[in-house]
Amino acid sequence: MDQQAYWDEQFEDNGCVWGSQPSVATDIAISLFKDNNAQSVLIPGAGYGRNSKALTSDGFDITGIEISSSACQLAEGYDPAMTLLNCSLFDAPLPAEEFDAVFCFDVLHLFLEEERRRFIAKCADLVKPNGLMFFTVLSENDDYFGSGVEVEPGTFEVKAGKYIHFFTAGDLRDSFQRYCILQEGQFKDSVKHAKHGLKEYQVRYICVRK
Numbered sequence: 001m002d003q004q005a006y007w008d009e010q011f012e013d014n015g016c017v018w019g020s021q022p023s024v025a026t027d028i029a030i031s032l033f034k035d036n037n038a039q040s041v042l043i044p045g046a047g048y049g050r051n052s053k054a055l056t057s058d059g060f061d062i063t064g065i066e067i068s069s070s071a072c073q074l075a076e077g078y079d080p081a082m083t084l085l086n087c088s089l090f091d092a093p094l095p096a097e098e099f100d101a102v103f104c105f106d107v108l109h110l111f112l113e114e115e116r117r118r119f120i121a122k123c124a125d126l127v128k129p130n131g132l133m134f135f136t137v138l139s140e141n142d143d144y145f146g147s148g149v150e151v152e153p154g155t156f157e158v159k160a161g162k163y164i165h166f167f168t169a170g171d172l173r174d175s176f177q178r179y180c181i182l183q184e185g186q187f188k189d190s191v192k193h194a195k196h197g198l199k200e201y202q203v204r205y206i207c208v209r210k
Helices: 003-014 025-035 052-056 069-078 113-126 169-175
Strands: 040-044 061-065 083-085 099-105 127-138 149-152 155-159 162-165 180-193 197-209
Touching: 003 069, 025 052, 025 099, 025 127, 025 180, 025 197, 040 052, 040 113, 052 061, 069 083, 099 113, 113 127, 113 169, 127 162, 169 180, 169 197
Parallel strands: 040 061, 040 099, 061 083, 099 127
Antiparallel strands: 127 197, 149 155, 155 162, 180 197
8 A cells, every 4th residue: 555645645635634623742842841851742644644743733843744745734824833754664764762652652553563663663763862662553452453364463453455454551561661661541532523423442552761
């Protein structure tokens, strides 16, 4: 699946597809970032700015990365305070150890195992020594678990070329075993989808120090 084409279509058809209410994850991350004096934050998969706006409104210096040009166009109006790069994380023209923290919301679970390793490593490269990385992922307790064909342990092809990995607590810890875990947990999140209405889902999060 061409990820850029897929997400362009989603944002072209649905606009601000997940509404304006940020995830509760932003409150958790903001508290952790403030406690650790993080000011500059990188957001891979920033979308149209639903979550970034909560951070820019709280005074953080936000740089977003987004592969969808349609989402970037929406973000220009939705969260103009965010500096936004229209590219993939791996192609982003950013120097190493540039940011105090990473906030990555519901992106990591979209990759297969090897890609997840590369994605985490790239985020770590862009964070300063002792910087923070905050990630959310879908939990194995989510109702969507088991949909589609299992292609790797805990990873399902839910439609042609689209994968979702459902993380257990141990799985998430193992993914970040090179780093110091500051906080982890699970919460129920909700979003009002433009087409499908209110949806609730189970999310795990982890915050680590590089």
